[in-house]
Amino acid sequence: MVPTMVESVDMMLKRWKDAGTKEKDVHEEFLTMTSEVISKIVFGSNYEEGKQIFQKQGALIGLAAKQLSKIRLPGFGLSIQDIIDECRTFYIAGHGTISILLTWATLLLGIHTEWQEKAREEVQQVFGNQNPSSEGIPRLKKMSMIINETLRLYPPGISTTRKVQKETHVGDLVLPPNLNLQIPALPFHQDRGTWGEDAHLFKPERFSEGVANVVNSNPGAFLPFGYGPRICVGNNFAINESKITLSMILQHYRFTLSPNYVHAPYQHITLRPKSGVQIIFQAL
Numbered sequence: 001m002v003p004t005m006v007e008s009v010d011m012m013l014k015r016w017k018d019a020g021t022k023e024k025d026v027h028e029e030f031l032t033m034t035s036e037v038i039s040k041i042v043f044g045s046n047y048e049e050g051k052q053i054f055q056k057q058g059a060l061i062g063l064a065a066k067q068l069s070k071i072r073l074p075g076f077g078l079s080i081q082d083i084i085d086e087c088r089t090f091y092i093a094g095h096g097t098i099s100i101l102l103t104w105a106t107l108l109l110g111i112h113t114e115w116q117e118k119a120r121e122e123v124q125q126v127f128g129n130q131n132p133s134s135e136g137i138p139r140l141k142k143m144s145m146i147i148n149e150t151l152r153l154y155p156p157g158i159s160t161t162r163k164v165q166k167e168t169h170v171g172d173l174v175l176p177p178n179l180n181l182q183i184p185a186l187p188f189h190q191d192r193g194t195w196g197e198d199a200h201l202f203k204p205e206r207f208s209e210g211v212a213n214v215v216n217s218n219p220g221a222f223l224p225f226g227y228g229p230r231i232c233v234g235n236n237f238a239i240n241e242s243k244i245t246l247s248m249i250l251q252h253y254r255f256t257l258s259p260n261y262v263h264a265p266y267q268h269i270t271l272r273p274k275s276g277v278q279i280i281f282q283a284l
């Protein structure tokens, strides 16, 4: 997967170079790039083909006889429809969230340029001018701290849901069966009792000893990928793709937030910027 990710980021950086413009809406750029990656990995195709596959799937589902969707693959208990649904889930879950994480991380590094420099130094130590490799990715400690702090302040999957199976007592509350619960990440991520009075500030050093060290007394304090048996299955995929993308950008550009940017995060399933994030890039 790493070479596929590197190839897609490389294509994005070539587009940037050819376009020659310094200011970019990185949300748009990352959306195209992450769609490219997931299309190649799930379908072995590119972004345009991936889009077409979904349009064709719509028609296919309409045409598919009920009989077809009832065919079950031996040993797996999955129907053709189940497999189509799984591919769709991976396609949708597998790029929107990563592009949002990358967008917020770039915004924060565009403001906190001292952290941008620290991250660039680390990337140069680990990869030099070479493309990121799977052996080097786990050595990017500062990058992990930056990504975790971004996920804490701007969790793309802003809330998750659970359904109560049997009557449950939580403190004085009695939760009846079948109650749907919405579990928002932000109040936990910005709780001053857990994170301190500066909980609202970007301070990646909180994670210098890893996530477990910060949340060991309360595993629910940091929920960017959810929690328990239904935790996000794309967790490592997302972190790897984010580290690769940020590393390659840092190898080629120094960047700052544009004065044209208007801060307007809003929740539309995920936590995204309403009018994009405009960043000014300077080639190194």
Ligand code: HEM
Pocket (backbone or CB within 6 Å): 089, 090, 093, 094, 095, 097, 098, 101, 155, 156, 157, 158, 159, 160, 161, 223, 224, 225, 226, 227, 228, 229, 230, 231, 232, 233, 234, 235, 237, 238
């Ligand atoms: C930064 C990127 C991502 C974030 C923030 C994120 C966040 C989440 C969250 C909060 C959940 C709910 C977990 C729970 O209820 O406990 C979830 C579930 C899920 N995610 Fe992600 N996700 C990301 C990337 C991905 C990627 C790249 C994929 C696939 C390639 C993916 C596939 C899934 C799937 C299939 C589920 C449902 C798991 C289940 O119900 O068992 N996600 N994700």
